Amino acid sequence: MENEIETKIAEFAAAKNLLVEPNAVRLLSKKQNFEEILKELLIQNVFLITEQKVNDFLIKKETKLGEVTQVLVKPRSFVPLASEIDPKYRVMEEYDVTNKNASGGTVKNFLEYFRGKFNFLSSTIKKRTGFEAKPISMLKQTSPNNEIALIGMISKKWISKNGHLVFELEDLEATCVVVFPKTDTHLTESAQKAVLDNVVGVKGKKASDEMIIANEIVFPELPNRAVKAPARDVSVASISDIHVGSKLFLEKEFNQFLEWLNGNVSTQKENERIGKIKYLIITGDNVDGIGVYPDQFDELAIKDIFIQYEAFAELIKKVPEYIEIFIIPGQHDAVRRADPQPAIGKEYTKSLAGYKNVHFIGSPSWVEIEGLKFLLYHGASIHDLTSSVSFLRPDKPEEGMVELLKRRDLMASYGSKQPYVPEKNDYLLVREEPDFYFGGDMHHNGYTQYRGCTVINSGTWQARTAFQIQLGHVPTPGIAVETDLKTRKITENHFYTQGGKKWS
Ligand SMILES: [Fe+2]
Structure with missing residues (x-):
């Protein structure tokens, strides 16, 4: 079909004594109205039809951009x-x-991706002073009611029967449940802002081997910095x-x-x-x-x-x-x-x-x-x-x-x-x-x-x-x-x- 149109263009050009470059022929072959385009170029005394000439013509025709040049x-x-x-x-x-996209979209790619994400974001949270986080697996070895800080990716988020906001948090080895008491409205409001797959730090008291009652939530954040000014x-x-x-x-x-x-x-x-x-x-x-x-x-x-x-x-x-x-x-x-x-x-x-x-x-x-x-x-x-x-x-x-x-x-x-x-x-x-x-x-x-x-x-x-x-x-x-x-x-x-x- 395309060849047929290209032949028609060549025949039309020959009849009008026009020279049409191969790239211009390809471009014109996509246009139903190629005859009209060539006729208008002829009126403008264009006899050598290049790809650029066709392009310029189409831009001026399809937009009003030509008008602003002057x-x-x-x-x-x-x-x-x-x-x-x-x-x-x-x-x-x-x-x-x-030029670097290399993902095959395999399960391995996804695992590597989430592992890399977790490692970077958890290390950012760990840099915060006063946030001594432990792996989630350490929760089992912590005494009941003792305070512990953990870092994890939010894998589930829901509201409990009693109206508390709850997260399931996971790190590379273990998972736990984090409960934000509804009575602590300020904390619950901060925690509400987190969505699935966010990596957060939480501090709280151990309630069981799998659960803590949170009293603080932290995000990776930018550090507090002074505003930098350039020299110029x-x-x-x-x-x-x-x-x-x-x-x-x-x-x-x-x-x-x-x-x-x-x-x-x-x-x-x-x-x-x-x-x-x-x-x-x-x-x-x-x-x-x-x-x-x-x-x-x-x-x-x-x-x-x-x-x-x-x-x-x-x-x-x-x-x-x-x-x-x-x-x-x-x-x-x-x-x-x-x-x-x-x-x-x-x-x-x-x-x-x-x-x-x-x-x-x-x-x-x-x-x-x-x-x-x-x-x-x-x-x-x-x-x-x-x-x-x-x-x-x-x-x-x-x-x-x-x-x-x-x-x-x-x-x-x-x-x-x-x-x-x-x-x-x-x-x-x-x-x-x-x-x-x-x-x-x-x-x-x-x-x-x-x-x-x-x-x-x-x-x-x-x-x-x-x-x-x-x-x-x-x-x-x-x-x-x-x-x-x-x-x-x-x-x-x-x-x-x-x-x-x-x-x-
Ligand atoms: Fe847009």
């Missing part, structure tokens, strides 16, 4: 400070699954969930953001701030994808995944070249849905290959920027966490992000909605102490500080979807977040609504 090539009216300094960053590849006075901009290709992609607003980033629509005072932006972080769902959910096809403005990425690339090319851009995938991107996700493949990002300032990395990823550690994770597991506990809300994504940091694990719970691959090296563990944690996914902005780490959730560039209306979720579209690394002051720059709301 606006953005305007010379800058100011010299940005960030354009005069070299970037200072290192992608911490040791924590990125890209630069800023980071962050955005997320652009969803290029969706009919609801806010193309006009996104182009305004790009013009703003180029200093074309800002005041002189604002330019001083914009000029400090040396890095741009994009936390996934860069395109809307194809077939991500039922009936998505009807909601797409661009129905070809390659063209969606081409349109995305056209936008990225408009970011000033002195800004280093770090792009991770989300569940709408053309990589596996399961976490950890590798970087978006080169086959989708070809036209950005020559752009040395554009870095496609996995989710999660770690980047050292200006001597500070940045954790980047799209954030699918927060959906699971939010739906399994009552204290989190979708319009407060930063609170869910802090909960993941407290667990030192980006995988909230195995076997929920979000799939995970048990990679030999668990890339979802928060092995380092991040200074910044950037997320996305919830289509809602949110910010907080947690033990020396600035937590930033960037919103979206997609208008409110029918699904969000159904759920009652109100997104915060069209906001570019700008963070001063020295002062950690966060500024929201609004492009969807009028005016700029500041947050600090």
Whole structure:
């Protein structure tokens, strides 16, 4: 069938005296309207039809991106400070699954995965002063009513007949039951936040050889740290969930953001701030994808995944070249849905290959920027966490992000909605102490500080979807977040609504 169409293209080209390169023929063969495309190129006096020419044509046709090109090539009216300094960053590849995924998904892989997770998280809890944990098997040798501290993974969680919260806890050798007395409301409230597969420490009195009555629960947590400042006075901009290709992609607003980033629509005072932006972080769902959910096809403005990425690339090319851009995938991107996700493949990002300032990395990823550690994770597991506990809300994504940091694990719970691959090296563990944690996914902005780490959730560039209306979720579209690394002051720059709301 494909060959038949290719022959038709060759015949049509010969009749019109057009030279069509083989790659262009392949691309055209996927288009029903190839004759129309070739005719329009002919009108534009294009006789040598290359793959690039066809691609450019399709992008301009399927989007309105061609219209913004002139606006953005305007010379800058100011010299940005960030354009005069070299970037200072290192992608911490040791924590990125890209090109390393090696899990066969066997039982052995799962056992190794959970063992590795337990070892790291229990050693983190053991570092806490005053928490002298014993293996669960030692409970048998402890005298009744004596106090003991234990560390384990939560394998079951339930409410007893008498209304107490109860965990079954297991370490590598034994299991026990931990009861949180309902009279201790503060303790029960903390313990309620734990979900299955979390590794926690508990202290309590021995009730039997298999049971303790808890009086304390601890999570791995980040240690209390002072906020670190970099030596140079630069800023980071962050955005997320652009969803290029969706009919609801806010193309006009996104182009305004790009013009703003180029200093074309800002005041002189604002330019001083914009000029400090040396890095741009994009936390996934860069395109809307194809077939991500039922009936998505009807909601797409661009129905070809390659063209969606081409349109995305056209936008990225408009970011000033002195800004280093770090792009991770989300569940709408053309990589596996399961976490950890590798970087978006080169086959989708070809036209950005020559752009040395554009870095496609996995989710999660770690980047050292200006001597500070940045954790980047799209954030699918927060959906699971939010739906399994009552204290989190979708319009407060930063609170869910802090909960993941407290667990030192980006995988909230195995076997929920979000799939995970048990990679030999668990890339979802928060092995380092991040200074910044950037997320996305919830289509809602949110910010907080947690033990020396600035937590930033960037919103979206997609208008409110029918699904969000159904759920009652109100997104915060069209906001570019700008963070001063020295002062950690966060500024929201609004492009969807009028005016700029500041947050600090
Ligand atoms: Fe999204």
